[in-house]
Amino acid sequence: MNRRFRWDFWAGITLLSIAVFGLFLIYPLFSLFVSAFQDAATGSWSLANFAHFFERKYYYQSMINSFSVTTCVTLLAVLIGTALAYFMTLYRVRAKSVVEVCIIISLLSPPFIGAYSWILIGGRSGILTRWLADYGIDFPSIYGFAGILLVLTLKLYPFIYLYVAGAMKNIDSALIEAAESLGCSGIRKVVTIIIPLITPTILAGALMVFMNAMADFGTPMLIGEGFNVMPVMIYSEFINEVGDQANFAAAMAAIMVLITSTIFMVQKYIVNRKSFTMSSLRPMQTGALHGWKNVLMHACIYLLVALSLIPQLVVIYTSFLKTSGSIFVDGYSLDSYRTIFESLGTAIRNTYLFSTSAIVIIIFLGMTVAYLTTRRKSWLTDIIDTLTMFPYIIPGSVLGITLLLAFNDEPLLLSGTAFIIIISLVIRRLPYTLRSSSAILYQLSPSMEEASISLGASPLKTFFKVTAVMMLPGVMSGAIISWITAINELSSSVILFTGATKTMSVAIYTEVIRASYGTAAALSTILTLTTITAMVIFFKVSGRRDVTL
Secondary structure, three states: OOOOOOOOHHHHHHHHHHHHHHHHHHHHHHHHHHHHOEOOOOOOEOOHHHHHHHHOHHHHHHHHHHHHHHHHHHHHHHHHHHHHHHHHHHEOOOOHHHHHHHHHHHHHOOHHHHHHHHHHHHOOOOHHHHHHHOOOOOOOOOOOHHHHHHHHHHHHHHHHHHHHHHHHOOOEHHHHHHHHHOOOOHHHHHHHHHHHHHHHHHHHHHHHHHHHHHHOOHHHHHHOOOOOOHHHHHHHHHHHOOOOHHHHHHHHHHHHHHHHHHHHHHHHHHHHHHOOOOOOOOEOOOEOOOOHHHHHHHHHHHHHHHHHHHHHHHHHHHOOEEEEOOEEEEEEOOHHHHHHHHHOHHHHHHHHHHHHHHHHHHHHHHHHHHHHHHHOOOHHHHHHHHHOOHHHHOOHHHHHHHHHHHOOOOOOOOOOOHHHHHHHHHHHHHHHHHHHHHHHHHHOOOHHHHHHHHOOOOHHHHHHHHHHHHHHHHHHHHHHHHHHHHHOOOOOHHHHOOOOOOOHHHHHHHHHHOOOHHHHHHHHHHHHHHHHHHHHHHHHHHOOOOOOO
């Protein structure tokens, strides 16, 4: 049947969604690729920028470095996270809820704080370095490949843990009992039964780890020391703004988008071929280890969590130390806090203002667009659903560059404004709220809406009075997690900020670069305590004791 287009609220939301993604995502990406293929001097089409990248080892080595560190981080995170999920799910662990909260806090804190903390611990003048030096022991260098690997692994293994722990709760114990009745037990049971069942989930978690490690800017910038990776190289070339640097940086950013897109598509293809549904009628029961095995399990879990929390504990402790320039001296003081509230109060206010503004927009768009793509399907909503996948594959630093290239001239001059930072936060975080909102809608029966309409309420009133009210608790709990990640955002903000739009993450980064460690620690403490407070609110709002991804 031919149906005429009818203008209503949902038609407006459809066009608004296409306009938002088209203007702030597709158009900037188009501008990025146009700049990448342009000669800076003549403006003519050219492959010179790409040739320049692959001709010089200094540049293409950064791509090799990114792959090497990202691959190693992903493998280590999968091993650690899967093992931790296995023992935490199948065996009784003392203070399990506390351990899980600590794991979540380590996940949601920004990785550059971890890099900064390990500099304070194991840097050339670090606490542990000096202590070991008194006994004639040289502490291994925390800089370069090893340091990046340590920081990112401790930061990202919780992704795997949360994914795998959720999947293992859905395994039916009947499968395990059937395997045991056939003589399959121990390691063989794990390898032949459990791992194949959770492989799609492991791959999904591995993609999250890979993308986050590939896109991370702060950690290699602070702790890399000559071990250049793609995000750092793109940032360095872009801010130089000399000759063809902007176009060359755009070419490197385009290469990075192609790399992440390829990895994303390969992962989706593999998962789609291996995915299946599990019906957990009888979830696996937790057991107990005894003797030295129980002691070893608890020791390993507690040590891992302690290493994960070291960054937060170190910055909180050092924020109260006296400083003399860039050096911590004996005694305690609140001078670092006085300094940041006097000189960096704007950064603190900007962080909360920008993140909250972004989350308000994300909640509205997330709920309405999710309703469109699940309840009012059409070819237009299919396009919107496809567009929502793009932010998954765009690193933060690349998004920052694309927005600057697209909105650095009239008629839409946004560079240097707060609006461009809010846009970057919305684009980066909206897909996660969209997915969670869609999942909630699939769990809600349309019969509730049909009953409301049959009683005389309009479809629009039904959405806001019935559907949105039922969605809101789940959406709000997801929005809190998105807000936490927004206040910790560095990769795009460090490219988009000005003196008036600096955020806490950018301020911490610049203070560390200036070797102003006391103020950096005080700002990091405020950010960490904000994260913990938001987590407490999340648990209260959602009524849960864990975070699912």
